[in-house]
Amino acid sequence: MARSCAVCGKVSLDGFNAQSSGMNRVRAHRRFHVNLQQTTLDLNGKSVKATVCTRCQRTLSRADQ
Numbered sequence: 795m796a797r798s799c800a801v802c803g804k805v806s807l808d809g810f811n812a813q814s815s816g817m818n819r820v821r822a823h824r825r826f827h828v829n830l831q832q833t834t835l836d837l838n839g840k841s842v843k844a845t846v847c848t849r850c851q852r853t854l855s856r857a858d859q
Contacts, residue, residue, distance in 0.1 A: 797830055799828065801847070801850040802847065805828060806825050806826060807825070808826075830848075835854070
């Protein structure tokens with residue numbers, strides 16, 4: 795199973811490293827990884843551990859205030 799955000803479902807993306815010099819402009823494959831963190835969420839009064847991206851973590855912390 796791919797690592798993804800438990801809230802929004804965000805996953806890693808494929809991309810290229812651009813070469814800055816040379817005539818052929820060879821592109822090297824790379825992965826853009828999601829910044830996932832283990833956090834405890836409060837769901838229906840129960841504490842649940844979940845892997846959440848930092849964007850959702852920030853949004854959830856602002857909703858609590």
